[in-house]
Amino acid sequence: MIHLGWFLGAGFGIQPWSEKGGDGLWTGSNVTDWMKPDIYVDLATSMERAGFDYILIEDTAMVEDSYQGTAETSLRRGFMAPKNDPMPLVPLMTQRTKHIGIIPTASVIQYPPYLAARLFATLDHLTEGRVGMNVVTSVTDRVAQNYGYAEHFEHDERYLMAQEWVDVVQQLQGSWKPGAVLADVWNAVYADHTKVQPIDFVGKYFSSRGPLNTIPGPQGRPPIASAGGSEAGRDLAARYDDTMMSLSKSVEEMKEYRLDMRRRVAVYGRDPDAVKFLFLVTPVIAETDAEAQEKKKAMAAARLSDASIEYNLWNMSYTSGGRIDFGAIDPDTLIRDIDFSRQNGENSSVAAIFQNSADLSLREVVATSYQITDLGLVGSPDTVAARMGEIMDEVGGDGFLFYLPTTRRNMAEVADGLAPALRRRGLIRDGYSGTTLRENLLEH
Ligand SMILES: Cc1cc2nc3c(=O)[nH]c(=O)nc-3n(C[C@H](O)[C@H](O)[C@H](O)COP(=O)(O)O)c2cc1C
Known part of the structure; x- marks a missing residue:
């Protein structure tokens, strides 16, 4: 089965809107309504209808001024600012759906591990097991400065921080052992205190005593996603990811990437089949080829x-x-x-x-030059569906992450044009067999 994801690349920010930028047509009321829940709820219901595994919500937290030494372009064009915190969107998007997973972004410099562990446990409860965590290290000095650092750490050191960060988060999320919650009304015992222990983590970058002050959600430790393609990024993903998003510009590169990553995952004693690699694509769909x-x-x-x-x-x-x-x-x-x-x-x-x-x-x-390509996925829904199947056969798996402007037209082309064509060919799911994001990811 081909796994599918949608990259909400503008995060909970201003969605494509500007005529001059070439995205003006079909952008509806994005410029005034991006901060309201509606388009994100529409996205979630549309992609669930399409059978997607998840929606990945980007996040960054700065008003960038590195281009020409001023924030003028960022603000005039609305590039990466304004942007709301993505976390409150998650339960809104799952409230109107039953199966699709939502993966918001958590940067290791924006969320202290205890805050992240507690937030994602809370979201796991609120979504009934449909949240995942996109672990990023943040990109520019301005983000780091907003969170109290003089400048950002060097690239590879960020990934060492990220490793420590995920380790603390997961230890906290495991600080209530199985059987800790008794909820025994008759004997008035809520929890077995012997099964809830501090973690006493003291690391180079983070420390936390624990235990977490909430109980594990349906997934226990919500699935981890990341996209870092460098050596350090791949190492982080090999240790922890349940799904990884990859930038590869040809079928050959995709194949190499996946083989390389599966080898790295196995080195850490993990099952490569339990990690789903989704390749970014920008398909071009229309009525006819x-x-x-x-x-x-x-x-x-x-x-x-x-x-x-x-x-x-x-x-x-x-x-x-x-x-x-x-x-x-x-x-x-x-x-x-x-x-x-x-x-x-x-x-x-x-x-x-x-x-x-x-x-x-x-x-x-x-x-x-394109960071992400269409991989030849240009044509009618049926043509694109057929080519997607061929590519996956050549690569060996696992799926695609669509990176299209989030407009209702693009949602319809994918959910009501392409997805039925893929389904007719038996390439994607026809209904969900599980209920949690992890179960979606593990479906064959
Ligand atoms: C699909 C995708 C989503 C990403 N989302 C974010 C994000 O929300 N916030 C962020 O700071 N970086 C994000 N990144 C950047 C990655 O975390 C990472 O920095 C990038 O892929 C480069 O990897 P490298 O530093 O290992 O070379 C994203 C990258 C990709 C491909």
Whole structure:
């Protein structure tokens, strides 16, 4: 079975809205209503109808000013700000659904481990076992500074922090042993105190005494997700992930990525089949193959607009950890002449943008390079469904993470066009066999 996820890439933030940015059509009232629950509830019900495993909610917490040394572009265009805290959205999205999992993002520098352990145990109860945790290390200095650090830690050290963080969170979530809760009304005994113990964790970055002051939710330790593609990121995922999201630009790369990760998971004594690797894709769907090809051409042309170029340069600056201002580099500079040594952000995402482009100019890369590709998934629902099946056969599993602008049109194309075509081919689930997110992920 192909597992499916939807990446709510703008988080609980302003959803695609701007005509000039090329996303204006079909964006409804996103610009005024992004902070209301409706579109997220629609997304959850639509993707559950489609049979998705989960929705991943991005999060960042800063007003970025690394592009041209000012927050002007971020605020004028609404790039990554404003953004609400994603956690309260989770129960709203599960209240109107019964099966789909919701995975909000928790950064190790934004949530102290005790707060995270308690919050996710609470969400596990409120969602009846449908929450997961996207563990990230945050990307730029501005986020770190909002949480009391002078600047962000170096890339690989962040992952050491993340390892310690997940370890403490999971120890806290395990601090009530099985059988601790008796809820014995007749004898007036709520819990067996011998089964609830402190963890007394003292680490390099975090300390926590424990035990947690709430009881384990239906999943005990909610599933962990992450996306770090660097060595350090892959190591974190191999230790803890139940699902990993991957940036791979070709079927060959996908295959290598999955094999590499499955080997790493096994090294930690874990079962590779228990980790689901979802590959980011941006499919282009239309009524007919010809219309989809036209749509793809129009999208490529839109990348040449000033608004799109500004966005891509802004995004490169953000992705470098805010350490390289691509707005200050002459666009005719060759990539080989750009000093990448200062980058301290999403290393593997930067690598994906500048892959095989040493001899190109920055201008050319901005116009033509994609962090995520459509992998040839361009066509009518039936064509795209067939190709998805072929790709999964070649890669060996496990599924796709859709990264499309969150508009109701895109939701309909996927939930009511593509998903039925996939289902007709027997490639995705027809109804859910389990009730928790972990059970969704383990379904064959
Ligand atoms: C699908 C996906 C979702 C991500 N979500 C977030 C997020 O919500 N917040 C964040 O700070 N970083 C997020 N990231 C960035 C990753 O945590 C990580 O920094 C990035 O994949 C680069 O990995 P690397 O640093 O190991 O090279 C996301 C990346 C991907 C591919």
